[in-house]
Amino acid sequence: MIIVMEINCPEEQVDAVVGKLEQHGLQAHLIRGVKRIVIGAVGDKGSIQTMGIEGMPGVMSVVPIMKPFKLVSREARGENSVVRVGNVDIGGRQIALMAGPCAVETADQMYAAAEAVKSSGAGILRGGAFKPRTSPYSFQGLEEEGLKMMSEAAKKFGLATVTEVIDLQSLDKALKYVDMVQIGARNMQNFRLLQAVGRAGCPVLLKRGLSATVEEWLMAAEYIASEGNAGIVLCERGIRTFEGYTRNTLDLSAVPLVKSLSHLPVVVDPSHATGIRALVGPMSLAAVAAGADGLLVEVHPDPQRALCDGKQSLSPGEFSRVAEELKAVAAAVGRAA
Ligand code: PEP
Ligand code: MN
Numbered sequence: 001m002i003i004v005m006e007i008n009c010p011e012e013q014v015d016a017v018v019g020k021l022e023q024h025g026l027q028a029h030l031i032r033g034v035k036r037i038v039i040g041a042v043g044d045k046g047s048i049q050t051m052g053i054e055g056m057p058g059v060m061s062v063v064p065i066m067k068p069f070k071l072v073s074r075e076a077r078g079e080n081s082v083v084r085v086g087n088v089d090i091g092g093r094q095i096a097l098m099a100g101p102c103a104v105e106t107a108d109q110m111y112a113a114a115e116a117v118k119s120s121g122a123g124i125l126r127g128g129a130f131k132p133r134t135s136p137y138s139f140q141g142l143e144e145e146g147l148k149m150m151s152e153a154a155k156k157f158g159l160a161t162v163t164e165v166i167d168l169q170s171l172d173k174a175l176k177y178v179d180m181v182q183i184g185a186r187n188m189q190n191f192r193l194l195q196a197v198g199r200a201g202c203p204v205l206l207k208r209g210l211s212a213t214v215e216e217w218l219m220a221a222e223y224i225a226s227e228g229n230a231g232i233v234l235c236e237r238g239i240r241t242f243e244g245y246t247r248n249t250l251d252l253s254a255v256p257l258v259k260s261l262s263h264l265p266v267v268v269d270p271s272h273a274t275g276i277r278a279l280v281g282p283m284s285l286a287a288v289a290a291g292a293d294g295l296l297v298e299v300h301p302d303p304q305r306a307l308c309d310g311k312q313s314l315s316p317g318e319f320s321r322v323a324e325e326l327k328a329v330a331a332a333v334g335r336a337a
Contacts, residue, residue, distance in 0.1 A: 001048045002031075002076050003039040004060045013058030014039070024051050029228065031077050036060075040071045042226060067261070069218040071225040072232065077263040083231045085203045086160025086179040088123035090233050091265030095330050095337040096294030097122035098162055098205075098267070099319060101301075102309035103139060104129050104146035110153035112301035116316030118157040120323040121337070124180070125150060125159040126296060130170040131308060132186045139307045143170075147177040162205055162296075168196055175200060185210050185237055185272070188220050198227025205296070207235045207269070214254055218262055234258060234266045235296055236287075238273030247275025247312070250283055255290040267294035271312045277303070280314055281322040285329045288337065297322070 003017055014030070014037055021028040026043030041048055054062050065075045082091040090096040099117040104110055104127040114125050129146030131139065142149070147163060154161045162180040165171040166187060174181050180203040187193055188209035197204050204224055208217045221232050236255060238248025250273035258266050268287035270280045284295050300306045300313040314322065323337070330337035 001041045002063050002065060002070075003041060003053055004063060005037045005039065005058050006060045007036045009037070009058035013056070017053060017056055017059060020051060020053060020056065021048075024048075027226070029071050029225070031071070031230070033077065033079050038076065040076050042070055067218075068215065069222040069262070071230075072218055072221045072262045072264055074261055074263055079263065080259075081230065081232075081263045081265060083203050083233050083265055085124055085162070085233075087158075088160050090267065091293045093334075093336055095288055095292070095326065095335055096124065096267065097297070097323065097337075098124040098126050098294060099297045099299045100126035100150075101306060102128055102271075102298050102313065103131055103307055104142050104150050105307050107149045107152070109301055110149045111156065112316075113299060114153035114157045114159055116301060117299055117319065118159055120316070120320040122323075123160060124162055125154045125157075126162050126182075126298075128164050128308070129174075130164060130166045132164070132166050132184055133308075144173050147173060151177040165193070165197070167193065171196055171200065175202060179203065180205055180233075182235075183207060183220075185212075188212055188217065191220075191223055194220055194223035195227050198224040198229040201229050201231070203231040203233065204229065205233050205235050205267070207237050208239065208251075208254070210248070211240050214258060214261070218258070221262070221264060232264050233294075234262070234264050235269055236266065236273070236292075237269040237296075246273075246279065248273050250274060250287075252283075252286055252290045255287065255292050259291055265293040266291075267296055268292045269296040271296070271298040271309065271314075275312045277312055277314060277318070280312065281318070281325065284322050285325060288326055288329045288335065289333055291333065295326075
């Protein structure tokens with residue numbers, strides 16, 4: 001259920017409704033729009049109907065939400081949400097560029113990556129310090145040392161940072177160094193981890209699971225939102241199909257679909273979606289044309305020597321060309337890049 005309050009209704013009336021919901025054992029989540037406040041009430045539907053919320057002062061209407069995801073649904077909030085990461089907004093007119101290597105390797109590598117992505121207009125530096133690798137014998141990441149390297153490089157160039165967390169320990173460490181945490185495809189349904197990032201309250205980049213439906217993805221976002229964290233950005237990164245030429249199949253239709261179902265910003269990761277460097281540029285342009293609010297792109301100062309995902313990583317020069325080409329596409333769909 002969402003409770004739509006009257007425009008400019010006093011805070012006491014909002015508090016009274018919240019109090020009543022909580023008294024009946026329901027969770028109340030305030031969603032503040034530009035003009036009005038709506039209250040998302042989560043819990044037993046039956047009790048909401050009988051507790052007399054509809055007649056309370058300041059209440060304009062009580063609307064049931066039919067979808068299984070509630071707080072993240074379009075019904076709960078008509079306006080697009082904008083998530084602020086450091087000094088970068090994701091979900092506004094400007095296309096947000098997040099870029100950097102798959103894995104943090106050395107301080108020099110992060111410095112070179114930060115310099116390159118900044119000069120091409122990226123606002124957020126990415127880099128993995130806890131790598132969820134398919135093989136236990138592959139490079140697993142530099143952990144806290146890596147986080148330090150990334151945060152130092154980002155500071156030098158005025159960039160915000162995002163890194164993947166894989167469990168509660170890595171979350172605790174990441175929160176000391178980065179502006180946004182990423183839940184990777186493999187952990188999209190790690191519900192305890194989702195709840196923990198929800199409680200942490202930091203911006204979250206939630207990747208779509210390898211074989212997750214759109215509804216499962218939005219339910220994962222709901223786990224984070226239900227802990228009181230509204231700072232969620234969804235990331236389409238390709239799904240598993242029968243196609244073997246690309247690493248995954250980029251589901252671009254998910255971008256406008258999810259934006260119709262949810263108020264959350266949606267970004268696209270063309271690197272993991274394709275696994276092929278030459279496809280990253282075209283898919284970046286297509287993603288922005290389809291309405292994506294940003295891109296997450298793997299960029300390495302020397303892709304041939306990358307310890308992880310070199311084949312899909314752009315060189316600084318390639319990234320700069322893609323960033324330049326994005327400008328015309330963004331303008332064509334009423335955005336800026
Ligand atoms: C990554 O971003 O480095 C990563 C491992 O991505 P995904 O979870 O989408 O595979
Ligand atoms: Mn990678």
